Amino acid sequence: MAKPQRQALQLDLQRNTAARLVEQVADGLAQLIEGGELRSGERLPSVRQLAESHGIGASTVVEAYEQLVARGMLLARRGAGFFVAARAGQNGARAVFTPHEPVIDSAWLLSEMFADERVPIKAGCGWLPGKWLNDEGLHQAERRIIRSPGAQQVGYGHPFGYAPLRQLIAQFLGHWALDVAIDQVLTTHGATQALDLVIRTMTQPGDTVMIDDPGYCNLIAMLRLAGLNVIGVPRVPGGVDTDMLETLARAHQPKMFFTTSVLQNPTGTSYTPACAMRVLQSAERHGFWVVEDDIFRELGQATDPMLAALDGLQRVIYVGSYSKTIAPSLRVGYVACQRDLARQIVHTKMVLTLTNSEINERLVHNVLTEGHHRRHVQTLNATLLNAQSTLNAKLAEAGLTPFTAARGGMFTWATLEDSKLSAREIADRARQKGIWLAPGDFFHLAAPEKASFRFNVGYADAPELFEFFRSL
Template structure:
């Protein structure tokens, strides 16, 4: 007996609506597939048939079908048409990956935390809430990019980066009394790539380098991966312990000192002017480079010293980023340094990654020039300072000791006194209650003497966290 023919597909398409016809067709077919009305392996009407039946253009149907192919809901078979793809769980296969329970350690922090949605309270994370970022400025910049000629969007960028953005960077640094030319600035794939390029260009395995202790956990991993001898300089509320720095420099003859001058990750501390001068004097006396990781500069205070400006880029290599004030997804950072050194670093960059995404750099340039960025940063700074003061007070109430008084920025660093559990044991217990903590030993070169944690002021002000800490 012959199988009855299926009635022609009929979607309810609305012309007078904000939704494009392509999305209406794609979403309508997706709904039929998800409900089972369109079964796995079933052939869809040809593009011409579908277009004639719904009185729409063939190009609309092609784009809708291709969207569903990209989503994995359709398969395109050359010469045969479009067919409904096999769904997860059919044909004896299970397409859904169930990850194992997270283990809160340095490997998870470095490689998995960004995609792990199983820990809802991200009190220890390293990024700002989306609502605190300049989303409207970014959306306006995206619209301007879309309207720009296609030739500006499809080619490789310049090895040094998008020139108008680099010019803005020189102007920004000039406001801090750092005079430099555009040829001394190169863009990077975020500050992380900037640090990696400096390491690859200027060090060899076995070299000794100094670093803030506690310091940026990704940087610690990068330096060790490069085979370097890494020694920590104790971080203080006013910068670093310059007496220890002097002793280490005299004893170990380091090649470089990696440090954050403003609102350091994880402690949230900034250099005093006196500390900044002593660090630069030690660099001159002992002949080491200073790499100033300054990605939080816009979130700091006007009186915070800039090592690069005080030094004039003689022994300082400056690293900046827009991840904290615009959006981390753009991955746009930069390096400012001596002219010849910039040329060497650009060579390393081209060998490893060619150019960066000029589209992203154009987006950043548009955000910086559309007129709202300065006010956005002012609002963000006030929000961060208020949130940090509130968080520090609540941490003190439940028995923790903040490292410094509130002065702005993303992080508070606090210590638990008299607790028999280690920081990792506490973090694992917190994880079981849906709270992600960042133990202090992730940020130290060796096991610390105190039980400390980094808290993100944008995510940590929740009752569940303080109830948990109070129970310790």
């Protein structure tokens, strides 16, 4: 039997604040439930009673009650009203998810690390701290989306993506001397999907492709999943080893070369102009495509060469993203390429996933046009360069050797030169001390001789990390 209804329920509602009355009512009731003043099974005042006792509209109460139903704090019973839902410890404890003890391997880095919150120092993660992102610009864009007509928020988007955003992308590429039309640009669900669509459209199992080595661990997994023969081109501080690239291209006649020209993940290195020209010359000689994964372009320097601009999209397929400068959760990336190829990639996209979320693409467009994004990127670049310089110095003091001098960007790659332990063994020891590391063999095609690690400059400046390496 339900408990007697409480007769006098008073909420402190402020009408001269920015908080909506609906949220005030919902939050006030939630506090009473969490504090035990409203008990499990207790019936709440009717909509009319609560509205009259607080001088608010019935629709406000209905919306607040429905919010609490959605949160699992209230139960709605047809014809009877709203009741406080049972809480853990009263009608049996709720099941609590306890993740298993992690194994530090590539599968963990690709999936579980994103959800595992047990270890406080995420020195090897692949995203920026939330406080370094333009949260205010994103919030303003969200408010503009909410105020837009409902017709703009429902239905499928265009197969190529939201046209105003694609026009902005074309303008951005134009700043780097790449003349591209809007029908040469298509949006994707992040840069990872962009790479996958290129792979599915342009390769077949058994084809040979080349990649940076070390390189993007997700890309290595995607290429192997596609049944491709994957060959690594050594990464050097000025880009890639172009002599080795030429030798490998001559010997294996690859279909494609996947590379990052600016602030590469994991090494943080960028191409020199000379390296860029040699790569394009090799592609022309041996007839392979170059896929330029350029998601860190905005974080680089004005002098960093863009392969797509130097080539004019003749043999280069360009991939970009907004996950590093706006928000990774939006998952908005893009491809720029030849027109005919763009149509083929769009066909693959529609077969696999249909269109992308136009709401997300409108959010990105709003962030880019609300007037603060350029200044945010400038501030972020300075923050990253300072953090990288500081981290490199501290890693060197702790016994590691950074791969290159600080150039900015998210990542530093460093090696423990004389370690008798493998990078995975070191990472497992670090995990036991509350530190996530990203071992170098996650990013190599074959196990490297030395213990190397990728460090995220936004998370790695922790005294415990440097003390751990000194203790080895």
